[in-house]
Amino acid sequence: MISVREALNTILNNTIPLSAEIIPLEASLGRVLQEEIAADRDFPPFDRVTMDGIAIGHEFFKKGQRAFTVEGRHMAGSPTVSLKSLNNCLEVMTGATIPTGTDTVIRYEDVRIDNDIATIQIEEVNPLQNVHRQGTDRKASDLLIKPGTLITASEIGVMATVGKSEVRVTALPKIAIISTGDELVNVDQQPAPHQIRKSNVYTIQSALNTYCCQAELFHIADNKEATVNEIGVISETFDVLILSGGVSKGKADYVPDALEELGFKKLLHRIKQRPGKPFWFGSKPESNKVVFAFPGNPVSTFLCYQKYFKPWMRKSLGLPSQKAISARLSEDFYFKPELTYFLQIETSSDPSTAQLLAKPIEGHGSGDLANLLFTDAFLELPDDRSEFKAGEIFPVINFK
Amino acid sequence: MISVREALNTILNNTIPLSAEIIPLEASLGRVLQEEIAADRDFPPFDRVTMDGIAIGHEFFKKGQRAFTVEGRHMAGSPTVSLKSLNNCLEVMTGATIPTGTDTVIRYEDVRIDNDIATIQIEEVNPLQNVHRQGTDRKASDLLIKPGTLITASEIGVMATVGKSEVRVTALPKIAIISTGDELVNVDQQPAPHQIRKSNVYTIQSALNTYCCQAELFHIADNKEATVNEIGVISETFDVLILSGGVSKGKADYVPDALEELGFKKLLHRIKQRPGKPFWFGSKPESNKVVFAFPGNPVSTFLCYQKYFKPWMRKSLGLPSQKAISARLSEDFYFKPELTYFLQIETSSDPSTAQLLAKPIEGHGSGDLANLLFTDAFLELPDDRSEFKAGEIFPVINFK
Numbered sequence: 001m002i003s004v005r006e007a008l009n010t011i012l013n014n015t016i017p018l019s020a021e022i023i024p025l026e027a028s029l030g031r032v033l034q035e036e037i038a039a040d041r042d043f044p045p046f047d048r049v050t051m052d053g054i055a056i057g058h059e060f061f062k063k064g065q066r067a068f069t070v071e072g073r074h075m076a077g078s079p080t081v082s083l084k085s086l087n088n089c090l091e092v093m094t095g096a097t098i099p100t101g102t103d104t105v106i107r108y109e110d111v112r113i114d115n116d117i118a119t120i121q122i123e124e125v126n127p128l129q130n131v132h133r134q135g136t137d138r139k140a141s142d143l144l145i146k147p148g149t150l151i152t153a154s155e156i157g158v159m160a161t162v163g164k165s166e167v168r169v170t171a172l173p174k175i176a177i178i179s180t181g182d183e184l185v186n187v188d189q190q191p192a193p194h195q196i197r198k199s200n201v202y203t204i205q206s207a208l209n210t211y212c213c214q215a216e217l218f219h220i221a222d223n224k225e226a227t228v229n230e231i232g233v234i235s236e237t238f239d240v241l242i243l244s245g246g247v248s249k250g251k252a253d254y255v256p257d258a259l260e261e262l263g264f265k266k267l268l269h270r271i272k273q274r275p276g277k278p279f280w281f282g283s284k285p286e287s288n289k290v291v292f293a294f295p296g297n298p299v300s301t302f303l304c305y306q307k308y309f310k311p312w313m314r315k316s317l318g319l320p321s322q323k324a325i326s327a328r329l330s331e332d333f334y335f336k337p338e339l340t341y342f343l344q345i346e347t348s349s350d351p352s353t354a355q356l357l358a359k360p361i362e363g364h365g366s367g368d369l370a371n372l373l374f375t376d377a378f379l380e381l382p383d384d385r386s387e388f389k390a391g392e393i394f395p396v397i398n399f400k
Numbered sequence: 401m402i403s404v405r406e407a408l409n410t411i412l413n414n415t416i417p418l419s420a421e422i423i424p425l426e427a428s429l430g431r432v433l434q435e436e437i438a439a440d441r442d443f444p445p446f447d448r449v450t451m452d453g454i455a456i457g458h459e460f461f462k463k464g465q466r467a468f469t470v471e472g473r474h475m476a477g478s479p480t481v482s483l484k485s486l487n488n489c490l491e492v493m494t495g496a497t498i499p500t501g502t503d504t505v506i507r508y509e510d511v512r513i514d515n516d517i518a519t520i521q522i523e524e525v526n527p528l529q530n531v532h533r534q535g536t537d538r539k540a541s542d543l544l545i546k547p548g549t550l551i552t553a554s555e556i557g558v559m560a561t562v563g564k565s566e567v568r569v570t571a572l573p574k575i576a577i578i579s580t581g582d583e584l585v586n587v588d589q590q591p592a593p594h595q596i597r598k599s600n601v602y603t604i605q606s607a608l609n610t611y612c613c614q615a616e617l618f619h620i621a622d623n624k625e626a627t628v629n630e631i632g633v634i635s636e637t638f639d640v641l642i643l644s645g646g647v648s649k650g651k652a653d654y655v656p657d658a659l660e661e662l663g664f665k666k667l668l669h670r671i672k673q674r675p676g677k678p679f680w681f682g683s684k685p686e687s688n689k690v691v692f693a694f695p696g697n698p699v700s701t702f703l704c705y706q707k708y709f710k711p712w713m714r715k716s717l718g719l720p721s722q723k724a725i726s727a728r729l730s731e732d733f734y735f736k737p738e739l740t741y742f743l744q745i746e747t748s749s750d751p752s753t754a755q756l757l758a759k760p761i762e763g764h765g766s767g768d769l770a771n772l773l774f775t776d777a778f779l780e781l782p783d784d785r786s787e788f789k790a791g792e793i794f795p796v797i798n799f800k
């Protein structure tokens with residue numbers, strides 16, 4: 001058996017290359033950018049008025065002038081205008097260009113206007129005040145967003161501003177999610193007393209939504225020949241196979257042998273961890289295909305997805321690894337086996353210390369899928385000790 | 401002007417009632433549950449084998465018996481079988497029912513099997529070991545998921561298990577996002593020197609994806625009559641109007657007057673905060689419609705969306721308020737005006753203390769939308785002080 005760290009390294013060394021595709025901006029949320037987004041113009045593109053008020057030449061204020069004849073109004077969206085007389089003023093609106101001949105804006109709150117004479121009511125007026133100077137934020141052609149960035153609402157706004165109605169993003173892998181186990185029936189079927197309904201495949205399918213992936217679902221019966229044939233057919237079409245069940249030591253655990261028979265190279269099988277010990281991972285490097293064969297217990301599948309699949313997926317898509325998060329254990333915990341233990345926890349932020357607290361929410365083992373409802377993360381407890389004290393700090397795998 | 405707290409209270413007191421709808425389970429991710437999900441059977445529904453191995457009656461082991469004749473194999477998905485002779489054993493696979501007459505499973509690793517005789521190789525075997533007893537996790541009809549729960553991957557798994565192929569969720573409000581401002585052109589247009597492209601409406605539209613909302617976009621010219629007419633028409637069809645721009649003191653800021661003319665009641669206008677001071681919020685309670693009219697600067701719009709719209713939306717959908725998060729300021733910060741300041745920050749988790757750290761990432765004011773790219777949250781600094789020291793702790797509004 002290998003350690004959790006070795007397992008993760010192996011998996012991250014076996015990402016698959018993904019091509020790029022061009023999609024409409026509106027469809028790009030949650031995708032990974034594969035081009036440089038640069039400023040097409042200065043930000044802002046002109047000296048921009050930031051308050052509604054009057055625009056003057058500051059030199060006249062400095063010389064003591066307080067009353068300015070209003071030449072007219074200059075609105076946002078109008079081409080720039082010029083003052084006719086440099087000691088006059090113009091009313092200007094937020095978002096407008098600063099009129100030629102002016103350099104300073106005094107907001108309406110600080111001005112009295114009577115009969116087209118604007119009288120400034122304050123004594124302190126700084127040159128350039130309430131003017132957002134052209135190019136202050138970014139210069140034309142400055143790099144704004146790097147390739148390998150996850151597209152969130154802020155990136156969408158910036159890409160709209162620079163006119164990217166279409167963007168180049170990482171193409172998504174084709175993913176098949178395959179359940180195994182003769183005890184499983186579909187969600188719309190009534191199970192016999194010895195049967196249960198499928199759940200893992202739905203959980204993973206919805207979790208993959210984070211990456212905008214629409215995975216297809218399959219089921220394979222506990223039968224060696226069917227396992228070989230059907231995985232063979234599915235792996236023709238899909239880049240990534242996520243299996244659930246059939247990887248342990250049982251007499252119906254055909255998955256590892258079937259995969260090796262189909263030419264998949266075993267890269268790891270069994271990790272020093274709980275839950276999820278029997279996890280099998282392999283690849284066919286010549287055709288850029290990988291298989292994540294997770295143990296069938298729901299908490300095992302879910303943990304393996306979060307701990308191993310997600311970092312693999314991020315790296316394959318071209319994203320940097322996720323920010324590390326740590327939490328402080330809120331009560332003593334004991335776990336004897338020499339395995340990394342992924343403790344189910346509920347996290348909360350302590351308002352007096354800004355610490356992330358981890359409250360253990362233990363279930364009844366890896367079959368207890370309902371327990372996941374009351375948790376939002378796993379705490380990763382190392383394999384070299386069995387006592388974990390309240391107040392100690394460990395890494396967190398957050399999933400909500 | 402009112403305080404941030406008063407503003408939020410007013411907004412949360414003016415949620416709108418939303419109906420419920422029944423949708424397929426596969427479409428329910430990110431929606432809000434509007435029914436109780438109960439266990440349809442015990443969890444697990446039968447005494448379930450959790451390790452591949454042999455099943456025996458523990459009393460025989462206790463009496464000293466170590467070699468057990470193997471009567472056969474019992475697989476997951478097969479109806480329960482019975483031992484023919486109570487001092488024999490059956491090979492059993494993970495997920496199978498425990499055979500009648502047995503109560504204990506010894507895993508293959510701890511057994512040697514030769515010629516259909518299984519000899520136990522270990523000295524400690526506990527009754528019921530490796531058996532997940534029926535009903536241990538939950539009992540039939542136990543409440544598993546409450547109405548008002550956000551449906552994540554874990555809820556999907558549990559709902560699949562109990563056979564909910566369709567679920568009742570909160571119906572989504574119809575949302576229109578309306579830009580105003582004659583300086584704005586579309587993302588696919590080349591702006592003239594005094595124009596800029598729209599960005600806020602795209603940012604909000606994509607942010608609304610969190611709630612599975614597909615909002616429609618509109619634009620209204622800076623013209624009083626058009627503003628009244630077009631908002632009038634849009635508000636016939638939509639429940640929620642989100643406007644951007646036109647709410648300040650400018651001569652082209654027609655939005656507040658137009659809304660009041662259309663029968664919307666002003667509930668707040670101007671908040672003691674930066675950015676986002678000119679925010680206007682109102683409603684037409686008799687028709688369950690609300691209007692969020694945000695200031696047009698991109699950082700103002702974004703902050704108001706995060707600080708006010710999101711809690712309103714969560715409450716309208718029936719969700720509890722979001723978990724509070726706090727962060728520790730990493731450097732001194734000074735802000736003089738008597739306004740709540742929403743400081744743009746980048747957060748990180750300190751691995752040695754489990755504290756969330758807030759690093760100020762100041763931009764050039766509320767027009768600097770590119771600055772948002774380098775931040776992931778706002779830190780809410782109170783209005784009653786101007787000096788904020790490194791190490792002090794404040795609430796966080798997280799948006800990535």
